[in-house]
Amino acid sequence: MGDPNTRKLKRYQPIVEEINFLEEEISVLTDDDLRKETNNLKTKISSELDIKKQKELLEEFLPKAFAIVREASRRVLDMRHFDVQLIGGMVLHECQIAEMKTGEGKTLVATLPCYLNALTGKGVHVVTVNDYLARRDAEWMGQVHRFLGLSVGLIQQDMSPVERKKNYDCDITYATNSELGFDYLRDNMATDISEVVQRNFNYCVIDEVDSILIDEARTPLIISGQVERPQEKYQKAAELSLELIKAKELSKDGIDPEGDYEVDEKQRSCILTDQGFAKCEEYLGVNDLYNPQDPWAHYITNALKAKELFIKDVNYIIKKDEAVIVDEFTGRVMPGRRWSDGQHQAIEAKESLKIQPETQTLASITYQNFFLLYPGLAGMTGTAKTEEVEFEKTYKLESTVIPTNQIRKREDWPDQVF
Numbered sequence: 001m002g003d004p005n006t007r008k009l010k011r012y013q014p015i016v017e018e019i020n021f022l023e024e025e026i027s028v029l030t031d032d033d034l035r036k037e038t039n040n041l042k043t044k045i046s047s048e049l050d051i052k053k054q055k056e057l058l059e060e061f062l063p064k065a066f067a068i069v070r071e072a073s074r075r076v077l078d079m080r081h082f083d084v085q086l087i088g089g090m091v092l093h094e095c096q097i098a099e100m101k102t103g104e105g106k107t108l109v110a111t112l113p114c115y116l117n118a119l120t121g122k123g124v125h126v127v128t129v130n131d132y133l134a135r136r137d138a139e140w141m142g143q144v145h146r147f148l149g150l151s152v153g154l155i156q157q158d159m160s161p162v163e164r165k166k167n168y169d170c171d172i173t174y175a176t177n178s179e180l181g182f183d184y185l186r187d188n189m190a191t192d193i194s195e196v197v198q199r200n201f202n203y204c205v206i207d208e209v210d211s212i213l214i215d216e217a218r219t220p221l222i223i224s225g226q227v228e229r230p231q232e233k234y235q236k237a238a239e240l241s242l243e244l245i246k247a248k249e250l251s252k253d254g255i256d257p258e259g260d261y262e263v264d265e266k267q268r269s270c271i272l273t274d275q276g277f278a279k280c281e282e283y284l285g286v287n288d289l290y291n292p293q294d295p296w297a298h299y300i301t302n303a304l305k306a307k308e309l310f311i312k313d314v315n316y317i318i319k320k321d322e323a324v325i326v327d328e329f330t331g332r333v334m335p336g337r338r339w340s341d342g343q344h345q346a347i348e349a350k351e352s353l354k355i356q357p358e359t360q361t362l363a364s365i366t367y368q369n370f371f372l373l374y375p376g377l378a379g380m381t382g383t384a385k386t387e388e389v390e391f392e393k394t395y396k397l398e399s400t401v402i403p404t405n406q407i408r409k410r411e412d413w414p415d416q417v418f
């Protein structure tokens, strides 16, 4: 009976006591002994190749590992993890979301599961929302891990691939969600293994998890590149389409029954007929409009569509020498938006505007899909209960509320917006 959260917390109490009990023997060890202990644990755990057995080893050594981190933190940072922080650490290790109020020391809590999971040698990521926090936490909490002989990495926006790789190879790496995501995309575009900077994902703790996994979940990370398409082709295709349209006007008098192309208004497409193909090839002096070395077909159909289906002052307007899309549902102009796949360029050629370079999506992923790639995913935040259902549904992440270390006197009022 009773509140399920309280029941959950009860389960951790015996382990807290075990960690507290170990304090006596751990606190008399020298700094060197602590490093040796770490090294022993790491050798034992990382050499276990069976994943299930390795997990069991992590459970087995959790109390000892937590006791070691607590002692190191006391020596290095003069902060001894409170009992509730140990519980927070266990919740994170179990790949849940730990809700801990502002100021309860989530940064320090993360050192516990990060140290433990780094003992596998497979790397741990600590995810923060900005570069400043990544640096702060790496420098601040990194001292504890380094003291114990683990390597600590930090990814910052302006780093070169070589630096990134070096930092990803560390036992524990601090990085922002966006750097992690973009490095993942770039790694996927690499054409040689030497260009890949990340290792396989293992375990990560996300700070301010509600903002990353809920608010920004659907934000796509996109890498786009410029497409090499010669401008002359757009212009030439525009001229050619004029010829075809002229011929079509004539054909209305019954002179040319087959026609050079057909317009499908519903599908919003234009298709060349056999006669049209022959005519275009002759006009351009080529023998195959689909020649991969010198393609034309796509330019011609875009140019025809630009003439037949994209009407000035209906589908777009010309403003300051630019073709601006008009939203077909709202009738509003949408500056900055462009039709894709060379269509906008074809319209620019038609209107004798400057033809803008074309970009193309080369790789993309949402944060939601990205973080689901981690076999071990955990998070911490000041407010998880309100999004509990979404965490559970989307990520299969359970949330646990960790009590404050001391009775809370602060009143947390809702935001006021002026």
Ligand SMILES: Nc1ncnc2c1ncn2[C@@H]1O[C@H](COP(=O)(O)OP(=O)(O)OP(=O)(O)O)[C@@H](O)[C@H]1O
Residues within 6 Å of the ligand: 078, 079, 080, 081, 082, 085, 100, 101, 102, 103, 104, 105, 106, 107, 108, 381, 382
């Ligand atoms: N065990 C501890 N002993 C002493 N001080 C601590 C302990 N744990 C945390 N602190 C201190 O509490 C302060 C707040 O910690 P921290 O910034 O990690 O909180 P937080 O939970 O991340 O808060 P927020 O939700 O605002 O991000 C820090 O100054 C930290 O040094």
Ligand SMILES: [Mg+2]
Residues within 6 Å of the ligand: 106, 107, 207
């Ligand atoms: Mg914090």
